[in-house]
Amino acid sequence: MVLKIVKVLNNNVVISLNEKGEDIIVMGSGIAFQKKRGDTIEENKVERIFSQQVPDLAAKFQKILHEIPGEYLEITEKIIENARKKLEHDFDDNIYLSLMDHIHFSVQRYREGMLIKNQLLTETKMMYRGEYEAAKEALELINKTFETELPEDEAGFIAFHFVNAGMNGSMEDTVQRTRIVQDTLMIIRNYFKMEFQEDSLDYYRLVTHLKFFVQRMMDKKPLTATDGDRQLLELVENNYKKSYECVRRISKYIHLEFGYQASDEEKLYLTIHIERVREHNA
Structure with a gap:
């Protein structure tokens, strides 16, 4: 398909049309140098074509490129x-x-x-x-x-x-995810009165688990149980009582702040990760 310039935004960005006659943003180094409306875009200079959220994206591009060098x-x-x-x-x-x-x-x-x-x-x-x-x-x-x-x-x-x-x-979601993890780590830190060894593999695994736990929470897609999980949960409750009690406090915080009820399976795996970190710091 031959692309023609509809509007030059700057030397590197132009607005063109796709085969449906819809606006697209075409980007490439020097793609619009010494060119004007109606000129053909050189295919070998095309580096990226934006077709999503257009014309909204095109309008934002025009506004920002007008204001920013x-x-x-x-x-x-x-x-x-x-x-x-x-x-x-x-x-x-x-x-x-x-x-x-x-x-x-x-x-x-x-x-x-x-x-x-x-x-x-x-x-x-x-x-x-x-x-x-x-x-x-x-x-x-x-x-x-x-x-x-x-x-x-x-x-x-x-x-x-x-x-x-x-x-x-959204950026707000990203910040919120990070802040929930931060708050959860603070609950663990205060409950056991310990400082994390942040270079340890167990701490890295805990943070990684928390990151995905929070994502599941925000997506409202909790872990579901298997027969093996139910048996393991009973074992964990009995053997890792302090870590499990800490998880209950975390679950309460999550429920009060976000209305999310952590499943037994979520509690199970979070307890295991906390226990590993606690043992490492003992």
């Missing part, structure tokens, strides 16, 4: 492509807008001497290790490109964008 789109493209290769999965198209807007705002905030502390940085580093490593590389590129010294906190914020775009959820 082109170099921010270029660095956003590099960061997303690097993250895609590192994490080995694609992202929702909206990340191009949300991340570009975030980077621009962060650089502006830095130049005005305003930095925001990321209260969820530790949890983000543990919960989303791959996304955080990709975000650290992104932060290095941002600081080099714009001659800034944005702190590590910013990598945590960027990691949220990767998580959010990978799960096709």
Whole structure:
């Protein structure tokens, strides 16, 4: 299919039409250089075509590109492509807008001497290790490109964008998931009066389990029982009484705050993970 330019947004982004006559966004380095409406798009320069959530996405692109210098789109493209290769999965198209807007705002905030502390940085580093490593590389590129010294906190914020775009959820959901895990870890920490050994494999397994537990909770898709689970639950209740009591407190918090009733199977596996961490810290 031959694509023709309907509107030039900048040298790297144009609006075109698909075979149904619907708006699409076409992106590529220099794709619109010295071109105008009606010109044909060179196929070998096309790097990405956005067809989801158009024309809403097209309208947002036009607005943001009008307000934000082109170099921010270029660095956003590099960061997303690097993250895609590192994490080995694609992202929702909206990340191009949300991340570009975030980077621009962060650089502006830095130049005005305003930095925001990321209260969820530790949890983000543990919960989303791959996304955080990709975000650290992104932060290095941002600081080099714009001659800034944005702190590590910013990598945590960027990691949220990767998580959010990978799960096709909202940023609010991502923040809420992280905060629930943080609160749950605080309940465990206070109940046993211990500090976690965050570099241990058992702690990593606990956090990973909590991350998926919270996702199931938000999706309202609890684990279901098997005959083996029911027998194991009785064994766990008897042998890991302190850890099971801690899980009961966590379940109460989840129920009071979110109206979610954790299943016996959820309690079972969470108890096992907590017991492993407790033993490791003993």
